[in-house]
Amino acid sequence: MVTIQFIEHDGTEHRVEVEPGGTVMQAAVINAVPGIDADCGGACSCATCHVYVDPEWQERVGAVNPTEDAMLSLSADRKENSRLSCQIPVTEALDGLVVRTPEFQY
Amino acid sequence: MSQDKQQEQSSNWSMVGKDPWTMPLDEIDLSHPGIWHSGEYLPFLERLRRDDPVHYCPRSAVGPYWSVMKYQDIMTVDTSPQIYSSQPTVGIVDTFEEFTLPMFIAMDPPKHDEQRKAVQPVVAPANLQRMEGLIRERVCKILDGLPLHEEFDWVEKVSIELTTQMLATLFDFPFEDRYKLTYWSDVATAIPGGGVVDSQEQRWEAIQECLACFTRLWNERVNSEPGNDLVSMLAHGEATRNMPPMEYLGNVILLIVGGNDTTRNSISGGVLALNENPAEYEKLRANPGLIPNMVSEIIRWQTPLAYMRRTALVDTELAGKQIKAGDKVVMWYASGNRDEEAIDRANEFLIDRPRARQHLSFGFGLHRCMGNRLAEMQLRIVWEEIMQRFEKVEVVGEPQRVYSSFVKGYSKLPVKLRPLA
Ligand code: HEM
Ligand code: FES
Numbered sequence A: 001m002v003t004i005q006f007i008e009h010d011g012t013e014h015r016v017e018v019e020p021g022g023t024v025m026q027a028a029v030i031n032a033v034p035g036i037d038a039d040c041g042g043a044c045s046c047a048t049c050h051v052y053v054d055p056e057w058q059e060r061v062g063a064v065n066p067t068e069d070a071m072l073s074l075s076a077d078r079k080e081n082s083r084l085s086c087q088i089p090v091t092e093a094l095d096g097l098v099v100r101t102p103e104f105q106y
Numbered sequence B: 001m002s003q004d005k006q007q008e009q010s011s012n013w014s015m016v017g018k019d020p021w022t023m024p025l026d027e028i029d030l031s032h033p034g035i036w037h038s039g040e041y042l043p044f045l046e047r048l049r050r051d052d053p054v055h056y057c058p059r060s061a062v063g064p065y066w067s068v069m070k071y072q073d074i075m076t077v078d079t080s081p082q083i084y085s086s087q088p089t090v091g092i093v094d095t096f097e098e099f100t101l102p103m104f105i106a107m108d109p110p111k112h113d114e115q116r117k118a119v120q121p122v123v124a125p126a127n128l129q130r131m132e133g134l135i136r137e138r139v140c141k142i143l144d145g146l147p148l149h150e151e152f153d154w155v156e157k158v159s160i161e162l163t164t165q166m167l168a169t170l171f172d173f174p175f176e177d178r179y180k181l182t183y184w185s186d187v188a189t190a191i192p193g194g195g196v197v198d199s200q201e202q203r204w205e206a207i208q209e210c211l212a213c214f215t216r217l218w219n220e221r222v223n224s225e226p227g228n229d230l231v232s233m234l235a236h237g238e239a240t241r242n243m244p245p246m247e248y249l250g251n252v253i254l255l256i257v258g259g260n261d262t263t264r265n266s267i268s269g270g271v272l273a274l275n276e277n278p279a280e281y282e283k284l285r286a287n288p289g290l291i292p293n294m295v296s297e298i299i300r301w302q303t304p305l306a307y308m309r310r311t312a313l314v315d316t317e318l319a320g321k322q323i324k325a326g327d328k329v330v331m332w333y334a335s336g337n338r339d340e341e342a343i344d345r346a347n348e349f350l351i352d353r354p355r356a357r358q359h360l361s362f363g364f365g366l367h368r369c370m371g372n373r374l375a376e377m378q379l380r381i382v383w384e385e386i387m388q389r390f391e392k393v394e395v396v397g398e399p400q401r402v403y404s405s406f407v408k409g410y411s412k413l414p415v416k417l418r419p420l421a
Helices: A024-030 A055-061 A066-070 B005-014 B034-038 B041-051 B072-076 B113-121 B123-143 B152-172 B179-188 B200-222 B230-237 B245-278 B278-286 B288-302 B372-389
Strands: A002-007 A013-018 A050-053 A082-084 A097-100 B054-057 B065-068 B308-314 B315-320 B321-323 B329-331 B388-393 B411-412 B414-419
Touching: A002 A024, A013 A024, A013 B065, A024 A066, A050 A055, A055 B054, A066 A082, B034 B041, B034 B329, B065 B072, B072 B315, B072 B329, B113 B123, B113 B230, B113 B245, B123 B152, B123 B278, B123 B372, B152 B245, B152 B372, B152 B411, B179 B245, B200 B245, B230 B245, B245 B278, B245 B288, B245 B372, B245 B388, B245 B411, B278 B288, B288 B372, B372 B388
Parallel strands: A002 A097, B065 B329
Antiparallel strands: A002 A013, A050 A082, A050 A097, B054 B065, B308 B329, B315 B321, B388 B414
């Protein structure tokens, strides 16, 4: 099992445990973590699964892909550590991952 | 062929009264407004989803075109802008260069992205939050002024009035003159001879008037403190303050058009859907907390824009069909939103459905509706305030549908109000 911690805009924390294989977006949705809408169901085409990756984890999580980059730029709240959580596969290496959800999804 | 001519000729090609299940496939022409106007379109969509989900219509008043009917295929087209271009236009009728305003809805990257990024902040959720109070105040005033227990037209008195006021709020437009916004929106999308304007020249004149008015507003705001309204944001914005006048106007009109009929028809469509599904109205009365979820379901059910068009840039294949460079490709959101393979019980209106947000009505990909949060907020406020006041908004006569295969909506919806006991 892999543990992922989601921290809401107001500081509320949610710790979820999932099997590797899915995406960080799915981990949130399956566990009803608020603040992730995922309107397109993971097709990288809605930008409503936006998260900020904790700086300590950025390197292990990796960089944005080109489609994701284009979609993220639609968001007014993009930051340097922004990712679309449907584009982050859950692997053993991400056990303990910390991400924050923005106040608003696009 | 001129647009006037296209309209005239098209009246012979209506499918109204024909049997969707037996008519030859290549005679099915969804672009004709007839079946949309009469409310017969659903079985035609179903037939194509079943028998020919990527369908070629060889002859129509607007020329040959492809129809994409299924959710997943629509998703594929919507997310492949390098194959399916939004240029020159996203309507099925080709436009005339000299009468077209530059709008980013009809641009491909990188130009699209630049322009959109410049305008986007005005409808960013944080900015919307600042406008919520004023919008709610205006909604309350409209609802409190409605007659009780007597028949009136919901479209005119509520849907149109509310959307017009919302646009005025968005632009901080002189409130008394707000009806001009609705007029310009109608003009911008009008086909000459269709009732709004008689000729392209007349249409162009109205657009010039709109430009003059918004230029005045620009000049006013550029010389005062930056505000939260769209004109002020454009006038002061880093990326927009040197915009050429026609580009500025294109963006203004895009926001007016984008936010006008779509929201209006969702407001009407929700009332109709709840009346046609009394058990759902009951659920809503029992639990008004369902409103945010219901709003998404209303937008799916209504699908205020039946389609968006793309143009193939290269030869390509979609679901086994060979599409040629230059072909028109129409994504029928109105069909994808009823696709049982993608959406559970897609042909039922369920205000508490799980994953209600996963619908096609806002499109997906780079052109996904920029005003989607604004539209949802308006509908949420309207329904919150309706439930504070009325036991039922009762539909008491036949709705009249708009004569269009693009804008899916109502020109009339007779209702009576029953206040809460
Ligand atoms: C329920 C209401 C609405 C619906 C169903 C709707 C639907 C759509 C759709 C389907 C598109 C995609 C166009 C494409 O892919 O070619 C779109 C784009 C757009 N909409 Fe909306 N819309 C709604 C409300 C609004 C509102 C309130 C605004 C105004 C602020 C707005 C502004 C826009 C703009 C500016 C675009 C262009 C985005 C781009 O090309 O990047 N819409 N809308
Ligand atoms: S779920 Fe739509 S972009 Fe991630």
